[in-house]
Amino acid sequence: MAAVSGGRLAQLREPALRLLKKYRLPLLIFLAGLILAAWPTGKKQEVKSVPAEPVSGFDLDATTSRLEQLLSGIAGAGRVRLMLTLSGSETTLYQTDSRTVTSAGSTTTQTETVFRQTGSSEKEPAAQSVLYPQYQGALVVCDGADSASVRLAIIQAVSSLTGLGSNKIAVVKMKGQ
Secondary structure, eight states, X not given: OHHHHHHHHHHHHXXXXXXXXXXXXXXHHHHHHXXXXXXXXXXXXXXXXXXXXXXXXXXXXXXXXXXHHHHHTSTTTOSEEXXXXXXXXXXXXXXXXXEEEEETTEEEEEEEEOEEEOSSSOEEXXXXXXXXXXXXXXXXXEGGGGSHHHHHHHHHHHHHXXXXXXXXXXXXXXXXX
8 A cells, every 4th residue: 555655646746846836936936035024124013002081973054054055166056155054963882791580481681881981080982883873855046047957956965875765855045236
């Protein structure tokens, strides 16, 4: 059996050596790349601290004024005023731990809110996610609303930025002054 496997090994060794000679250069380049990738650079990564107070990411007034500026840039729109309505308000979902206990044939689930240490002795609930309010409708009052092309451009812009359908966006002409 050893003689048979030794002969088979010799048969496999010969094609392997031919392949090694044929692909010697790509193999050397590949090995050099692996060595360079694993080589330590000596730079230490800095860990940035995250502020303890979560920053609210939604400001309706700021969003409205930014949209007014963008919409007033549409050709023929003129002066623009915008009102956005929201359904609901900002909601924070907190991290919880749930435990199911089975005893004497009954199952109970215990849920506890997870707290995080913020300072020396202060604890606050750990936020899992924040749900921002959805846009419910938009009213755009502008000088150029008498033009169908301006109305269409404004509706498309508001729709793409807020996710509202065109049936939830009203564009009306601003009274002259």
